[in-house]
Amino acid sequence: MADLDLKALDKIIKNTLSAVEKSKTQIFEIYEAARNEMENVKKDVEKVKQETINVIFLVDELEKKERRARLRLMEVSRNFRVYKEEDIKDCYDEAKNLQIELAVAREQEQNLRRQRDELEIRLKQLKNTVEKAEGLVSQVGVVLGYLGNQMGGVVNQIESLQQSQIFGAKIIKAQEEERRRVAREIHDGPAQLMANVVFRAEVCERLIDIDIDRAKGELRDLREQVRGCLKETRKIIFDLRPMALDDLGLVPTLKRFLDSLKERANVHGEIRILGEEKRLDSHVEIGLFRVIQEALNNIEKHAKASSVKVIIEFRPGFVSAVVEDDGAGFNSAETAGSESFGLLGMRERMNLLNGQVTVSSEIGKGTKVSIKVPFK
Incomplete structure (x- = not known):
């Protein structure tokens, strides 16, 4: 009868720990999905920001051309006796076409800015989701360890002290091997990527020569954000496995x-x-x-x-x-x-x-x- 009770107790303990472990796995899957989506949105944000910069350059160039075309049209209009009717018409058509191109480019700039803002809001929301899911995984892991220790203590009363020590050492070894794996992946992936983005931002900053204050301001903000992310990533690496x-x-x-x-x-x-x-x-x-x-x-x-x-x-x-x-x-x-x-x-x-x-x-x-x- 005692053996039967022990088997039933062992089954209850295993089922309980399995249910908690399954919950932890599901939360981790949510975390992984949110993190992957966050990385995709980051790429979209960078793409839209680059497109915005290109459009800004285009708008500035079109504004200069449109301004020159208007001045040329004014000059031709004032001296219409000197110029042929065909020349006057060409100046007018050129000014009109440039105004249309400029209006389209400005509209595109506004759309890209709006799209960038929406993506940044979405990125922030995804970041919050990832942080919450990561916290839940950690807390469930602690609870799982706590339950495992408390429930396992009932069975461990009939086991030797040496077996208990071996079991505990195996748990710690498994936990630390997982930490080592995640730390290596983060070090080889996100940390290297962030360092590369900082370099690209510095290169772009040196190349920009139109509307310097606005362009440099955005790039400096981007660079500081990435550096903060890089610093946090390295802290995570240390926390996981120094x-x-x-x-x-x-x-x-x-x-x-x-x-x-x-x-x-x-x-x-x-x-x-x-x-x-x-x-x-x-x-x-x-x-x-x-x-x-x-x-x-x-x-x-x-x-x-x-x-x-x-x-x-x-x-x-x-x-x-x-x-x-x-x-x-x-x-x-x-x-x-x-x-x-x-x-x-x-x-x-x-x-x-x-x-x-x-x-x-x-x-x-x-x-x-x-x-x-x-x-x-």
Whole structure:
């Protein structure tokens, strides 16, 4: 009877996790579709903007020609006795044709500007959809991990501690391999494309010699927007999988992250190492870095801190870390029952590594996150 109950429980757990995973997949498909549409609209915006610039050049050229034709017509009209009737007619026809061409070009310019504005509005809406879908995927992923840990704990009570550790390490390895793949794709695709667009914008800026202020203003705006996108793309790459973690290890990667935190949020970071620094197993370094990273992200978003201190201590058999800021703080006793997804994710990672994480804070006295992870 006990074996039958265990099988039924295992089936319920698998079905539940499968349903959540399916929801995550569906949200990700929405995200992918919206992102692809956003890229297509970006291309359309660039195409329309280039066409608008070409039409602006055409309008300026036609205005000059039309102005010269009118002056010529006025001259011929004043001296009609000097010119033949055929010459006068030719001048009149030329001026009339140029006026028609100019009117058509101006109408085309207005249509292109209107089309550009509509595409930019659509692009902004698609960007919001992509950001929301991406956030949902992340949140569902955290919930999935949390449910997997909580439900799996029921079955893990009959399993050995070694099996639990292997299972947790495999989960972290799978997650980080996926992060590595996405980071490589973003680096080879959007980041390179944005850099190329910046270069093209600079070339166009040097070539423009008609209506300089208006044309350069639009191109400068475009260039700054693309640079912002490039900067954000590189930040996403770092958040997904910092390459330095594999090559240099935990401490150098944290130093780089603190430098970027100072640049982004003007939060001064200090790191201290106690004991003999050493490389740890990959899954231990990854788990520890992610927890510290989440603590630093929370400081950036919520703490209103001016400085943060990170202390890493290497001891025989375990490594500990403390992340402490001088921010606004909060009443940790009042929020104990309403932990955020970020804190839940931190606890989840520590559970998989058989580690511990505690958060203590007081209003006006900052926040302290303490972490301890064993290793062999």
